[in-house]
Amino acid sequence: MSDSPVLWSLDERGVATVTLNRPEVNNAYDAGLIQGLLTAMDELGKQPQLRVAVLKGHGKHFQVGADLKWINGVRMQSPAANEAASQATFEAVQRLNRLPIPTVALVQGGCFGGGTGVIAACDIVIAADNAVFSITEVRWGLTAAIIIPQLCDAIGVRQVRRYALTGERFSAQEARRIGLVHEVVPLDELEAAGAKVVEQLLANAPGALTETKAQAMESSFGGMGVDDATYARLVRMHAAKRQSAEAKEGLASFAEKRAADWRHGR
Template identity: 35%
Template structure:
């Protein structure tokens, strides 16, 4: 039986987390959510994983929630639905705070919760043919647990439009709105662009990249006051005296590659 989620570890510490249900356009259910969450938690703790790539097999990235799963949950109680929703919320949160850089590769359709997965990643590369849609209101639902990440990525003005209208929008518009970082012409170029980005990331200090993610989360939408100023000073002081900070500065001054860069 084919596994619905596959974690592939490749050279140089790059993990590929693959949604592998192309026969249903990679629609996800509670089983896939649980498996994705488990793999993310494992990757976060694994020092050998330096970059995580989230991708899927087949024509479409993901059509969102599986119809069978939604039908099953519609018959369940409020408490069961609340617990189920918290699991999806945990997945989004874990992907968002992962201490490793995350790259999302989008081909074809990214609907519903799949837009949330993209919004939680640090880098999103999509093809020109990709289409995005916050489709929940079409079936009487709302994109609730993904909303914090989608609104942060797109801004409240555009998010409000597409959450209410359920219109689909192109990769070019998604790029303009800030949901997508790069648009490539074909599916084949997804891997090429991903490879170029990975090469760039592997030149950087793993500790510093994790600290940079934490820094953005801490500083975003914060009022600039004495407490924030002191916090940012503390952060740079801590990383300067850390082993990787010392190694990076020494390598720069000695005009050599730091130890995290393979020769």
Template identity: 40%
Template sequence: MDYQFLQLDIQQQRATVWLNRGELHNAFNSQLIAELHHCFDALNNREDIRVVILAGRGKSFSAGADLNWMKQAGQASPEENQADALKLAKMLQRIATLKQPTIARVHGVALGGGMGLAAACDICIASDNAQFATSEVRLGLAPSTISPYVIRAIGARQAYRYFLTAERISAEQAEKLGLVHEVTTLEQLDCKIDELIQAILLGGPFAQHASKQLIDLVAGQSIDEQLLQRTAQHIAMLRQGTEAKQGLNAFLNKQRPEWTQATQQQGS
């Protein structure tokens, strides 16, 4: 598919999805939402892609929703309005449930839906000039569709403050809140992401997908007999799999597991 507002850059085992409305600080409209959903859906079906980076062209990661699009949606029928909002919710879910590890590369502003995109990714690395905000209340709105991912990242208590005040959050503060995993300079941003990618490529792809599912299974649950059974089933299933057998044999024989061989060949 040819994208109007995205650029897809695939190098070796990584895919970088660039939001490409730089002149509008990568604000998204219905077209960009549809393109993001399609792009991540396609990447989810690719076995050759091990990690996906979400980034923004221009001065900003994403300023959130295009206000003209939001205004038009509000003037539509209730059914059309809800269907439009559901497309945004489904796009965020598609990113959040991707089988591959995802990294948000954040610089400049990540406001409203832009902060939601960053929170929906597994890992968020930000430059020291990055600023975040759930700015919706200042427009008479609420951070509805992004709320599951932002609350997952910063917790309900902090969400009460920032959902209500819409304060700008510096990169340093976002790291303290748990939204950002690491802050670096803009010049070092790609180097830090490369370090993370190299660490990711050492892990088994199926195991990483299973680990993402495990977090959803365990987070917020009581440690009771049911959870013990489910986690025991989870590891038992993995131990019987081909990937685990290859990985354990490789470790015991002081060899590289199969999934790292492609990386080794590309780097040689």
């Protein structure tokens, strides 16, 4: 397999497979993975035969959120550089959210932080029974600002107010109960379950699928229902929090493998 952080292919049916490919760090995202995802969507957007996109993670885990070493490096740069990093992350998730074709995510192992935002931005999510989820940002003194709208769409404000505040881990079955995933299958059946859904999608009219998705998005909080000014504010909040004293302490606690000390202000 190539060492590119994001791989993509398109078969003769018009089904794209997009694979997050940093298994050595459990597909944690950094600037390279974000740009790779944007590039994949650019290239796929040029393919007139594109019908469906399947999103996967290479290795034991789907996607475990941000690469905290990268985040800490960005934190020490200028405010403008931090806003640029948050803007790129937002663009990747929101463009995935607004793709005019059906998207299917196949989730195994860990799906943490930004990974939960990624799957909330997909139309259909199938999880293996070994999948584990968490909206982790608060553990590191960060916020999930730019994925909160997608999460509110997927699981509702009430569940976000629990899981984004506690940062606790929850199982695939709990993710299904609250609406983050649609189906849970044994790990060795994940690919087959995804293939079955893809076949169902391909049996439907492409134009009708696009229009139906657009109509659903028009009434969604995290799709087209949040205006550009609000998203710009969320990007600024996301970037500013990364440069806070809390983020400095949270990221230091991760690097030093210790509990964070939150007693010294924000």
